[in-house]
Amino acid sequence: MTNDLIFDLQEVSCAHQGALVLGPLSLQIRAGSRVAILGANGSGKTTLLRLLDALHYPHSGVASAFGQRIDEANFADDEVNFAFRRRVGLVFQNPDVQLFNPTVFDELAFGPLQLGWPRERILTAVEESLARLRITHLRQRAPHRLSGGEKKRVALASVLIMEPEVLLLDEPTAALDPESQGEILRFLAEGQGSGRTIVTTTHDLHLVEGIAEHVIVLGAGKLVAQGTPAEILGNEALLRATHLIHSHWHRHADGEVHEHDHLHAHSHAHVASSITLATPYRPLQRSRP
Amino acid sequence: MKPRHGLLAGLARHFVEELADSLEAEQLAARAGFLQALDPRAKLLAIILLIVGASTARLLLPLAGLFVLAVVLSLLSQIPLASLVRRVWLVVALFTGLIALPALVLVPGEVIVTLPWCGLGVSRQGLRSAAFLIGRGETCVTLVSLLVMTTPWQQVLKAMRSLGVPVVVVAMLGMTQRYIFLLVQLALQMFEARRSRVIIAPDAAATRRMALAMLGVLLGKSLQLASEVHQAMLARGYRGEVCLLDEFQMCWCDWLVLLLALAVCVVMVLLK
Numbered sequence: 001m002t003n004d005l006i007f008d009l010q011e012v013s014c015a016h017q018g019a020l021v022l023g024p025l026s027l028q029i030r031a032g033s034r035v036a037i038l039g040a041n042g043s044g045k046t047t048l049l050r051l052l053d054a055l056h057y058p059h060s061g062v063a064s065a066f067g068q069r070i071d072e073a074n075f076a077d078d079e080v081n082f083a084f085r086r087r088v089g090l091v092f093q094n095p096d097v098q099l100f101n102p103t104v105f106d107e108l109a110f111g112p113l114q115l116g117w118p119r120e121r122i123l124t125a126v127e128e129s130l131a132r133l134r135i136t137h138l139r140q141r142a143p144h145r146l147s148g149g150e151k152k153r154v155a156l157a158s159v160l161i162m163e164p165e166v167l168l169l170d171e172p173t174a175a176l177d178p179e180s181q182g183e184i185l186r187f188l189a190e191g192q193g194s195g196r197t198i199v200t201t202t203h204d205l206h207l208v209e210g211i212a213e214h215v216i217v218l219g220a221g222k223l224v225a226q227g228t229p230a231e232i233l234g235n236e237a238l239l240r241a242t243h244l245i246h247s248h249w250h251r252h253a254d255g256e257v258h259e260h261d262h263l264h265a266h267s268h269a270h271v272a273s274s275i276t277l278a279t280p281y282r283p284l285q286r287s288r289p
Numbered sequence: 290m291k292p293r294h295g296l297l298a299g300l301a302r303h304f305v306e307e308l309a310d311s312l313e314a315e316q317l318a319a320r321a322g323f324l325q326a327l328d329p330r331a332k333l334l335a336i337i338l339l340i341v342g343a344s345t346a347r348l349l350l351p352l353a354g355l356f357v358l359a360v361v362l363s364l365l366s367q368i369p370l371a372s373l374v375r376r377v378w379l380v381v382a383l384f385t386g387l388i389a390l391p392a393l394v395l396v397p398g399e400v401i402v403t404l405p406w407c408g409l410g411v412s413r414q415g416l417r418s419a420a421f422l423i424g425r426g427e428t429c430v431t432l433v434s435l436l437v438m439t440t441p442w443q444q445v446l447k448a449m450r451s452l453g454v455p456v457v458v459v460a461m462l463g464m465t466q467r468y469i470f471l472l473v474q475l476a477l478q479m480f481e482a483r484r485s486r487v488i489i490a491p492d493a494a495a496t497r498r499m500a501l502a503m504l505g506v507l508l509g510k511s512l513q514l515a516s517e518v519h520q521a522m523l524a525r526g527y528r529g530e531v532c533l534l535d536e537f538q539m540c541w542c543d544w545l546v547l548l549l550a551l552a553v554c555v556v557m558v559l560l561k
Contacts (some may be wrong), residue, residue: 055520078528085526092524096471097517102442109534114526119534144470162525 004031005067006166006197007052012061014047022047024061025223027216029199031165036212037201038232040243044221045201046093049168052199053090054081086115089164093171093201095151099143104135104154107143111162129161133187149180156184169200173207185210205233205244217242317438322366324439329448331543335550336436342557343428349417351560352424355553359431366439377434378427385426389419442466447531460529468518472511479503 006029013023022044029035029052039045050056051063054070063070066087068080075081089111092098101107108129112122130136133153138146143154152172159167172188173181188198188211200211208215208229215232217225219242225232232238239245318325324332339355346352363373394404398414436445446459483503491499 050520053524055524081528082526085524090524092517092521094517096474097514098521100468100471100518100522106443110527111525113532113534114528116532122534144474158525 005029006031006065008062008064009051009058010062012051012058012063014044014051014056015059016047020059020221022051022221023058025221026061027223027226029197031197032195033197033214034212035197035199036208036215036229037199037218038203038205038208038215038242038244039201039218040203042220043218043242045203045218046170047221048218049090049170049199049201052166053088053168054084055090082115086162087164088166088168089159089162090168091156091159091170091172093174095148095155096144098155098158099151102142103140104130104138104143104146105140107154107158108161111158115162125161129157132160133157134183147180149176149183152176152180152184156187164196166197166199169198171201171203173202173204203244205239208233217244219243317368318441320367322368322439324362324366324435326542327546328537328539328543329440329444330451330537331539331547332436332440333445333448333452335546336432338547338550338554339432340429342554343425343432346421346425346557346560348560349420349424351557352421352428355557356424356428356431358553359428359435363431363435366435368435368438372438373431373434377430381426381430382423385423386419389422392418392422443531443533444537447533447537450531451537456529459531463531464515464519464522468515471514471518472507475510475514476507479507 007027009025009027011024011026013025014021025048037045037048047056051058051070052065054065054075057063057070057072057075065084068074068084075084099107101110105126108126109122112125117125127136130139133156135150135153135157138150138154143151146154156169156172169188172184176184185207188200198211200207202208202211212229215227215229216223217232217238224242225235225238236245327335339358343352343355346355360370363370393411393415394409396412396415396418398412400410401413401416403410440448443463446463449462450456450459480503483499
């Protein structure tokens, strides 16, 4: 095992109520890498992320983080648990379950307080985190009264304040409006080169190139493929088999209807019947009157 | 036009509003008042002693005196009396009143008045029993409300830990406070989802069946949600202990309040 290995999963599987929901799969994640876990709904992305955060334990196989085994017996030890939580942070997909304090300030202070930081350090860190995520104005607001995008930023700040070496993000842009998505992506892009390991789950292909240099594809709980974003996004058969390509219909202002697949990250603007593409797409069936 | 709600939906909505108010009541805890200035441990112990005193009081006058003391404390702590009337006194009077009502006529003794429409007699002893029940209920709940309104919940939990309450009990109370808001929101969303899909108003039996089915689903969802909230807490290093930014510090006035509360409690127990 090399020193820069953070997560090492060997033939790991997870079961829920007797049914296998993940694996068996083997994978390794190295320090400082930015990894995207791609998969359709129900493919096991969240289970894998929670396994990496030692919130779920393997049903079979061996999982380890920083050379320590991820299992119930090991994490029953307070010292092991404390050391691990200091180094790994998870941002949940649903911010509502992650935000449980009366104010945004309390929310951000929660993690450092658990880690036993001194008072002055906590106060400084809270102010810095609020400023970094541009949520200083929400300082005394109740988290349950915030908008979806604000909640997501508070959830991200509440984990980042603990300065984890590894950041696990469960669909960070899910259910956000474009502006809030942009804010989160801007933040992730700013984090490039920080040396932090970032593992992000998503099924959104157009995010992949911006957030990862290594992609793991899951399908029905199994590891289907892994490679660079270019390799994965260029493999149409793979994306189709794992339900990551979607076809959809458009009806334009002039009445034209067409269907196309999203094979690559692309955007297009609908102006009358013209379509502007950032990257090419391949239409399946063209122009129905 | 005001939307129509079913009984359960109406109750849930009302509960959410009250809960939101109570979360905002943390602002009361930030006011510069008498109880707010006390150390939470001293405050918790003093309130417990006064509650013991109220529960063991065997004379009405001292019990009334304790109630007046609670009112004075609320005024000194800048708690609006209107809020106490609405949230505490009316609710307690209603519930304990319902429980105490039968005692008026069922407790045997000297009849002081006969009810004209049923011929039942209200006894002096029955009236005394009802007065004790309502008086104790009002005084105890007022004291607990004062504690909660003047102390942030995390400080109450930390004070409980300092006084030796087991970590599992404190963790459960902390979890409940964090989770209950989510649960009520979930219940409301379910009610609204049902309303949006009901085209023809169902009859009473069907409504009851639907309500029961929804309660079952809500229980299942709530278990899942509780597990998620707990996992989110664990993921951020939570180990059951309550951690606060500021440590508690007792001063002479905290000790004085404790001694006074102890004295009141002893007097209430001894007075016959």
